[in-house]
Amino acid sequence: MADEDQVCPNCGSSSTAKIMYGRVTFNDELRKDLEAKRVKLGGCIITTYSREWYCNDCSENFGRKIMTDVDEEVELGEGRA
Secondary structure, eight states, rough: OOOOOOOOTOOOOOOEOOOOOOOOOOOOHHHHHHHSSSEEEEESSSOTTTTEETTTTOEEEEEOOOOOSSOOOOOOOTOOO
């Protein structure tokens, strides 16, 4: 599932995984990618610190920031979801 091989800027390892954000549907393909460490689940919350890649050797998150519509966390008022 990972696009192309990425090299970790911290340790130089090419054992990296694409970070997936948001709600995922578990299926055989995703299970195999997780077991092979080609993909890492990043959770549902995307912040300005969210990165695109994870190093399987040194645990560094790196790569371009994930682009979002909002550049900062905003506390929603009452009555908003």
